[in-house]
Amino acid sequence: MLTIESASLEDAPTMLDIQRRAFAKEGRRVGSLEDGQQIPPLAESLESIIEHIQTQTALVARDDERIVGAVRGIVTDQACVIRALVVDIGYQGRGVGSSLLQALERKLAQVSRFDLTTNMLMENNVTFYERHGYRLAEVTHHSQKRIPLAQMTKRVAPAISGA
């Protein structure tokens, strides 16, 4: 049975492993960036995930005990930036990513906007978020225009606390 709960510190290494597996295909497609680095989700450190578990909203999806996906929400003022929505290979296409996204939005009901960046070289990404109410706000090009990145936004009516 799939459950979604807040990530604990001990989940961080598994979250990083899943993130690396989930973004491996995108990493191969993109290759090295201009600065010689890998794409941000592959270059991210364990410490960065630990910091988000401690200070932000981090959720994991479990199939019984096994962690099969994760997402993080970084809140500044009234806006949340969605980071690293990932589902483990073999669990993709079964609704886990959608459940994580919806759970994050429910958990952060106080914000008025959700923002994210996604790579348009991966054909399904933009339509996945559009199906969840996100709109394409801007397309930017990186690494000598090789990489089109979609900036996507969803505006929501913030829940009034105490209501």
Ligand SMILES: CC(C)(COP(=O)(O)OP(=O)(O)OC[C@H]1O[C@@H](n2cnc3c(N)ncnc32)[C@H](O)[C@@H]1OP(=O)(O)O)[C@@H](O)C(=O)NCCC(=O)NCCS
């Ligand atoms: C994108 C991602 C989070 C979606 O999670 P998911 O659990 O596979 O998605 P769901 O089962 O909830 O929804 C399936 C839909 O997602 C889309 N999708 C995007 N990438 C997909 C993938 N690799 N495999 C299957 N579906 C994918 C499809 O359009 C699919 O629609 P369909 O059912 O009409 O075919 C997941 O596939 C993943 O981890 N991908 C690699 C990392 C990534 O790109 N993260 C998001 C970009 S910021």
